[in-house]
Amino acid sequence: xxxxxxxASGPTQQHAYRRGPRIVAIETLVPHDIMPGMxxxxxxxxxxxxxxxxxxxxxxxxxxxxxxxxxxxxxMAPRLLGSDARAIESHWRFLYERMTAFGGTGAELRALSAVxxxxxxxxxxxxxxxxxxxxxxxxxxxxxxxxxxxxxFYGRSNRKSPSASGWPGHGDPGQPGPLEDNWASFNQPEELxxxxxxxxxxxxxxxxxxxxxxxxxGQSISWSDLREGMAPFHKIRERVGDKIEVMxxxxxxxxxxxxxRIAHAMEEVRPLWLEDIMRxxxxxxxxxxxxQVRVPIAVSEMLVSADQYRQTLxxxxxxxxMIDPTWVGGISATRxxxxxxxxxxxxxxxxxxxxxxxxxxxxxxxxxxxxVAFQETVRAHLxxxxxxxxxxxxxxxxxxxxxxxxxxxxxxxxxxxxxxxxPGYRKSEx
Numbered sequence: 001x002x003x004x005x006x007x008a009s010g011p012t013q014q015h016a017y018r019r020g021p022r023i024v025a026i027e028t029l030v031p032h033d034i035m036p037g038m039x040x041x042x043x044x045x046x047x048x049x050x051x052x053x054x055x056x057x058x059x060x061x062x063x064x065x066x067x068x069x070x071x072x073x074x075x076m077a078p079r080l081l082g083s084d085a086r087a088i089e090s091h092w093r094f095l096y097e098r099m100t101a102f103g104g105t106g107a108e109l110r111a112l113s114a115v116x117x118x119x120x121x122x123x124x125x126x127x128x129x130x131x132x133x134x135x136x137x138x139x140x141x142x143x144x145x146x147x148x149x150x151x152x153f154y155g156r157s158n159r160k161s162p163s164a165s166g167w168p169g170h171g172d173p174g175q176p177g178p179l180e181d182n183w184a185s186f187n188q189p190e191e192l193x194x195x196x197x198x199x200x201x202x203x204x205x206x207x208x209x210x211x212x213x214x215x216x217x218g219q220s221i222s223w224s225d226l227r228e229g230m231a232p233f234h235k236i237r238e239r240v241g242d243k244i245e246v247m248x249x250x251x252x253x254x255x256x257x258x259x260x261r262i263a264h265a266m267e268e269v270r271p272l273w274l275e276d277i278m279r280x281x282x283x284x285x286x287x288x289x290x291x292q293v294r295v296p297i298a299v300s301e302m303l304v305s306a307d308q309y310r311q312t313l314x315x316x317x318x319x320x321x322m323i324d325p326t327w328v329g330g331i332s333a334t335r336x337x338x339x340x341x342x343x344x345x346x347x348x349x350x351x352x353x354x355x356x357x358x359x360x361x362x363x364x365x366x367x368x369x370x371x372v373a374f375q376e377t378v379r380a381h382l383x384x385x386x387x388x389x390x391x392x393x394x395x396x397x398x399x400x401x402x403x404x405x406x407x408x409x410x411x412x413x414x415x416x417x418x419x420x421x422x423p424g425y426r427k428s429e430x
Contacts, residue, residue: 020086021047021055021126026077028069028114029417030424034388035156038355039065039110040413041072043118044429045085047126051407055125057085057118058413061110061326062155062354069426071111077428080115086126088119092332105304109329116330117357117409120364124408131410132367132403135335139370142400143363146203146245147196148353149185150378151175155354156385173211179380182207189232190239200398203245203272203374208232209262213253221258226265233269242270250277252302256285263293273298273320280308286317296320301351304328309337313344320373324351325361334361338369347373356386356394360409367403375401389414 025044030036040060047055061068076095083091092112099108124131132138151174174183184192185206196204209221209229216225233246248271254262259277266274275298280286290297299318303309304327312318321341325334338348348371350362359377366372382394390411394401404410419425 020084021045021122022082023080023085024082025427025429026072026080027418027425027427028072029422029426030065030069031389031417032424035355035385037065037155038062039068039114040355040357040389040417041114041118042413042418043080043085043115043122045122047085047122050125050128053125053407053412055085055122056412057120057122057125058357058409058411059114059116059118059121059326059330060355060357061114062358063110064107066424067107068111068114069424071107072115073426073428075108076111076115081428081430085119085122088116088123088332091119092116092329096329109304110327113326113328113330113333116332117326117361120331121408128407130367130404130406131331131364131408135331135364135368138367138403140367140403142397142402143366143375144202144373144399145375145377145396145401146205146247147181147201148205148249148376148378149181149192149207150353150380151180151182152178152380152384154182154378154380179383181378181380186211186232190235193236193240193244197240197243199396200400201244201396202399203247204236205247205249205275205376206232207249207251209248209250210253213251218254218258221254221261226261229262230265230269233266233271237269245272246270247272247275247298248277249275252276252279252300254278256289259289260292263289263295266295271295275322276300276302280312283311283315283317286312287315290317290319298322298349301327306333306337306340309340313341313346318346320347320349322349322351323362323365324354324358325365326354326358331361331364334365335369338365338371342369342371347371349373350375352376353378353381356381356390356411357409359386359394360404360411363401363404364409377401389417 024046027042029040043057045055120131174180212225273296280300280302296319298320301322301324323334341348352359362375392411
C-alpha cells in the first residue's frame with residue numbers, strides 16, 4: 001500500500017535541505033508472527049549503493065507498533081519524503097517541536113526514535129563507518145553486559161495467541177528448557193548463576209518479585225512474600241558468592257512502603273542496583289525512596305523525555321540512569337541524555353529487552369560515551385529471536401560485546417520480512 005505518491009511541499013519542507021541523498025520511500029512492518037509488539041522500519045534513499053549495499057536505513061521501536069507506524073506514515077512522511085537523509089538534527093528538531101504541540105511522547109516519540117535510528121544508519125553507510133565513529137570515536141574496546149532473565153518467548157508471540165503482545169513488564173513465568181532463564185531464575189537460580197559465571201557474564205538481573213505482585217498486588221508486602229522474592233538471591237550468593245553481580249527489576253509494581261521493605265531485605269545480598277521498584281512518575285517519591293534505603297537505585301527505562309531525566313538527576317533520585325534508545329527519541333536523544341548524566345557523575349545503563357536495533361543503538365552510545373556502565377542483554381533473545389530478524393549474529397564473549405564494525409548500525413533487517421502482502425506492512429513513497 002502506498003500512502004504518499006508525491007513529495008509534500010510547503011513549510012514542512014523548508015528546512016529539510018536538498019544537498020544530500022534524498023529519502024524516497026519509508027517502509028514499516030509489524031512482525032506479528034515473531035514479536036508482535038515491535039515495529040521495524042526501512043528508509044530508502046536515492047544514493048544508490050556503496051560497497052555493493054543499497055543505502056537504506058534501518059530502525060525499530062517497541063510497544064503499540066501500529067500506532068507508531070501511523071505516526072510515521074501519516075505525520076512524519078510529508079516532512080521526510082524528498083528531503084536530505086543526512087539532515088538528522090534538522091529532522092529531529094522539526095518533528096519533535098511539532099510533536100510537543102500535543103504532548104510529544106508516547107507513539108510520537110517512539111516513532112521519532114525509529115526514524116532517528118534509520119537516519120543515523122544511513123549516515124554511517126554513506127561514510128562507510130560504524131555510528132560510534134560518527135559520535136566521536138571509541139572510548140573502549142569492549143562493552144560490558146549483563147543478562148536479564150527472560151526466556152525465548154519473553155515479549156514474543158504467545159504460544160496460544162500469536163497476535164497477542166502482552167503487557168510490558170508482565171512476562172510469563174516460563175517453563176523448563178534451554179535458555180528459559182525466567183523459569184530458571186526462580187526455580188534453579190543457583191544453577192543459572194553458575195552457568196552465567198562460566199560464560200563470563202558480569203551480572204544477572206532477576207524479576208523475582210513479579211509473582212508476588214501478580215498474586216498480591218504492590219500496595220504492601222508480607223514477610224512470606226518477602227522471603228519468596230528473596231530466596232533466589234540467597235541461593236545465588238550461597239552457590240557462587242560474589243562471582244557475579246545481582247540486580248533486581250521491580251517493573252514499577254510496588255508502592256513506596258513496599259519498596260522500602262524490599263530494599264532493606266535486599267541489603268544482605270549486596271545488589272549492584274535496584275531498578276524500578278516503584279513507578280518513576282513522582283520525583284518526590286523517588287527521592288524519598290533513595291533517602292531511606294542503603295542500596296544503589298537505577299531509574300529508569302520508563303522515563304522518556306530529556307527533562308524527566310534532568311529532574312531525576314537534579315533531585316538526586318538515582319545512582320544510575322537507564323535509557324532505552326527506541327523510547328526516548330533515538331540515538332540523537334540518547335546521546336544527549338547520557339552526556340547530561342555525565343555532568344552529574346551518574347553512570348548510564350543501556351536498556352534492551354525488546355529488539356536487536358535497540359541493543360545495537362545502545363552499543364554505539366556505549367562505545368563512544370565513557371559514562372555508560374553496562375549494556376543489558378537477554379541471551380535467549382540473542383540466540384533465538386534476533387536471528388529471525390537480522391542478517392548477522394550478536395554474541396557475548398566473556399561478559400562483553402565487541403564494538404559493531406559494519407557501517408551504520410551494524411546489522412540489516414532480513415529483506416524477506418518486508419512483504420507487501422503482510423498485514424502489518426505499510427509503505428510511503430514519492
